[in-house]
Amino acid sequence: MILHLLITTALAAGLHAGIPVHQRDLGEPDFQSAENGWTAPLASGTGFVRVYVGRNDAEAVDWFQRTRDGFSRLIPDYVFADQAAGDGTGVLLFRDGNVAVMVRSESNEALSIGQSLQARIVDGPPSFSFASLKRTDDGWTVVAPGAAFVQTRGGTSIPCGNFPAGVLADTQVGPPAIEQCMWTTRPDEVTIWDGFGRATVIK
Amino acid sequence: MLHPRRHSPLLLLLPALLACDPKGIKLGDDSEAHVEPPVPTITVSGGALDPLLGTECALDVTAANGSTVALTISDEAGTVLRTLADGSAMVDATAWDGRDETGMLQPVGTYLVDAELLDPDGIVLASATADFYIVRVGVLSGTLGGERIPLIWHLGSGPGHYWEEAATDSTFEIAALDDGITATALPALWDDLDVPPASHVGEGMPAAYPYDAVPSLTLAVAGDFGGAPVHLTVEGWGEAQPVAPGDTPTFTRGAALATGPSVVEESVTFTWSVGDTAVGAQTLPMRLYATLGEPGFEQTDAPYEPWVAAIDPALRAISGVEATDEAVTSALTEWIYRDAGISYDTRYGASYYTSYSGRTYNNALFDFTSFLARRNGTTVNCTDCASILEAYADMLGANLSYTIILQNFDLNFIKAIGGTDFTHCPFGASGCSFSYHAVTTPDDTLTIYDATLALDGDDDPGAGPFTELLVQHIEGAEYLERLVMDGTATYNYTQKEMLR
Numbered sequence: 001m002i003l004h005l006l007i008t009t010a011l012a013a014g015l016h017a018g019i020p021v022h023q024r025d026l027g028e029p030d031f032q033s034a035e036n037g038w039t040a041p042l043a044s045g046t047g048f049v050r051v052y053v054g055r056n057d058a059e060a061v062d063w064f065q066r067t068r069d070g071f072s073r074l075i076p077d078y079v080f081a082d083q084a085a086g087d088g089t090g091v092l093l094f095r096d097g098n099v100a101v102m103v104r105s106e107s108n109e110a111l112s113i114g115q116s117l118q119a120r121i122v123d124g125p126p127s128f129s130f131a132s133l134k135r136t137d138d139g140w141t142v143v144a145p146g147a148a149f150v151q152t153r154g155g156t157s158i159p160c161g162n163f164p165a166g167v168l169a170d171t172q173v174g175p176p177a178i179e180q181c182m183w184t185t186r187p188d189e190v191t192i193w194d195g196f197g198r199a200t201v202i203k
Numbered sequence: 204m205l206h207p208r209r210h211s212p213l214l215l216l217l218p219a220l221l222a223c224d225p226k227g228i229k230l231g232d233d234s235e236a237h238v239e240p241p242v243p244t245i246t247v248s249g250g251a252l253d254p255l256l257g258t259e260c261a262l263d264v265t266a267a268n269g270s271t272v273a274l275t276i277s278d279e280a281g282t283v284l285r286t287l288a289d290g291s292a293m294v295d296a297t298a299w300d301g302r303d304e305t306g307m308l309q310p311v312g313t314y315l316v317d318a319e320l321l322d323p324d325g326i327v328l329a330s331a332t333a334d335f336y337i338v339r340v341g342v343l344s345g346t347l348g349g350e351r352i353p354l355i356w357h358l359g360s361g362p363g364h365y366w367e368e369a370a371t372d373s374t375f376e377i378a379a380l381d382d383g384i385t386a387t388a389l390p391a392l393w394d395d396l397d398v399p400p401a402s403h404v405g406e407g408m409p410a411a412y413p414y415d416a417v418p419s420l421t422l423a424v425a426g427d428f429g430g431a432p433v434h435l436t437v438e439g440w441g442e443a444q445p446v447a448p449g450d451t452p453t454f455t456r457g458a459a460l461a462t463g464p465s466v467v468e469e470s471v472t473f474t475w476s477v478g479d480t481a482v483g484a485q486t487l488p489m490r491l492y493a494t495l496g497e498p499g500f501e502q503t504d505a506p507y508e509p510w511v512a513a514i515d516p517a518l519r520a521i522s523g524v525e526a527t528d529e530a531v532t533s534a535l536t537e538w539i540y541r542d543a544g545i546s547y548d549t550r551y552g553a554s555y556y557t558s559y560s561g562r563t564y565n566n567a568l569f570d571f572t573s574f575l576a577r578r579n580g581t582t583v584n585c586t587d588c589a590s591i592l593e594a595y596a597d598m599l600g601a602n603l604s605y606t607i608i609l610q611n612f613d614l615n616f617i618k619a620i621g622g623t624d625f626t627h628c629p630f631g632a633s634g635c636s637f638s639y640h641a642v643t644t645p646d647d648t649l650t651i652y653d654a655t656l657a658l659d660g661d662d663d664p665g666a667g668p669f670t671e672l673l674v675q676h677i678e679g680a681e682y683l684e685r686l687v688m689d690g691t692a693t694y695n696y697t698q699k700e701m702l703r
Contacts, residue, residue, distance in 0.1 A: 030573060032570060033560060035560035039570075050558075069559065072639060073630050090551060091551050
């Protein structure tokens with residue numbers, strides 16, 4: 001965490017790498033899609049967060065607006081970070097550069113949770129090229145060193161790791177299991193997530 | 204041991220007598236009444252036994268005009284293995300447990316049942332023989348066929364990993380018929396609705412069909428029949444079929460699965476027989492989901508197929524409803540509105556399980572996996588309710604899309620999901636409008652279903668008293684009239700949701 005804060009301080013003006021997906025006060029991350037980001041319940045059980053890491057600020061602005069539009073009640077602007085909405089108690093939606101976050105808190109702690117998450121934002125250039133889909137003699141494998149999760153769609157996979165026998169129509173696993181998996185026909189889409197919640201999509 | 208017996212002169216004469224004129228042989232003076240001595244007769248039934256499915260096989264003996272019966276079991280070489288009746292008493296029935304005099308179970312094969320009718324002196328008056336088969340029968344697997352709909356367990360190895368039970372996957376498997384001592388029982392049903400088994404071996408899997416489909420069941424016959432003419436009957440699934448090890452007979456259910464959407468839970472009995480002798484029976488529990496038909500999603504691959512965790516409770520909830528899209532969707536609307544244990548977010552109207560992944564309200568992505576676990580809690584908004592209803596309806600074979608009513612309109616009186624009272628200000632005194640509202644439609648907004656709220660169904664939806672009107676197949680124009688007090692409201696973004 002100290003290292004992260006140092007990096008944050010040193011590279012404050014650049015793009016954010018994201019927020020580490022594994023946090024002590026959050027539950028297990030649940031990776032939705034490259035366009036939607038990841039979610040995690042508050043460990044206290046009193047709410048949840050959504051986090052999105054865009055490749056640039058514009059993508060985060062778009063996510064911020066889409067998420068705001070999803071409220072049936074108009075939520076007011078809020079003064080926080082680069083852009084924010086909500087009331088700071090039950091809900092806080094904010095954007096900091098290319099990172100956007102929504103906090104829902106049933107215990108009215110949205111602002112303090114948001115501040116805590118903002119403080120954990122790690123700076124660094126986008127790194128969306130660490131994974132690839134590799135052709136082998138027997139089929140296709142995903143090469144994703146350092147990936148937090150890998151999602152695939154389509155293709156024909158063979159059982160591997162803790163996967164049961166059968167058709168793996170869609171998979172989401174962490175390494176090293178994913179690198180032991182093989183597809184006899186190429187997956188239609190592979191989404192690889194790094195530890196900061198950034199998604200890379202290979203089609 | 205039996206004593207060697209002398210045969211009756213009458214018995215020795217019997218073949219000659221039978222070969223004679225059927226009118227009879229003159230044995231005395233025509234002028235005198237003559238009573239011929241009764242003819243001793245004996246018959247014995249054959250039998251068959253699978254010693255791991257049954258303990259013994261009854262042998263019926265019919266004997267007349269003699270004193271006692273002797274009955275033995277011999278192998279094909281003629282060696283007597285077991286004496287079931289020693290000739291000391293009359294016998295009309297007995298049974299063989301497949302074991303010799305030492306108690307050793309005899310191997311699969313054909314055996315001879317030898318029955319003799321004796322007189323008081325131990326003389327054989329009549330005899331009869333029959334075959335007895337020891338067999339080992341069973342099935343190693345079975346696969347339901349017909350119009351089977353693939354099922355999905357949505358937590359294959361965690362969220363986002365969908366494990367698809369293809370329509371050609373086996374319904375049950377066992378690794379071996381027996382362990383040499385006991386027969387392997389047919390598998391119990393896999394009861395976990397979220398997580399699939401690691402393997403089909405030792406598991407019985409549910410399957411889904413359109414309610415009016417006629418399922419078939421193909422079995423992999425195994426065992427050692429020793430030449431016995433074995434038949435297999437699947438009770439309620441057609442006629443008995445002659446089978447041999449390695450065969451894969453297909454049985455077809457005698458009737459359509461159901462008369463409407465429901466969960467059909469039944470035990471199917473496999474009965475093995477040799478001739479008229481039932482060798483044994485095995486019972487397979489089955490759970491068959493009867494849906495309206497193929498899922499209503501546009502996509503046809505995972506996860507756009509019925510999730511077991513979704514259709515199991517949904518079908519149980521709406522069981523008995525008419526088999527139409529309208530009836531099913533209406534029943535689902537009421538089930539979600541009244542019984543899903545969720546309530547409207549009267550603070551913000553925020554979505555807890557759905558995100559729009561394109562610009563504005565396009566490409567709604569419903570996190571059904573998280574919703575089933577209520578991972579983000581039990582508070583929802585209209586987007587969530589539309590997503591929930593669409594997901595359940597499409598999985599059961601109806602066909603809904605979501606549509607967005609825009610924008611910023613004041614409300615008539617509604618009763619939100621989880622609420623108890625009608626109000627036109629669901630967010631409190633300063634919150635009497637929706638910035639948007641998501642509902643579902645099967646027909647491009649001609650009709651609307653909405654599990655988020657109930658309308659005031661009387662002539663004045665803008666004032667009390669209130670008549671609860673669930674939004675079940677209400678015309679699109681009427682829906683807007685009842686929902687909107689003031690402002691412009693139009694349907695937009697009508698499209699299918701995405702699912703995870």
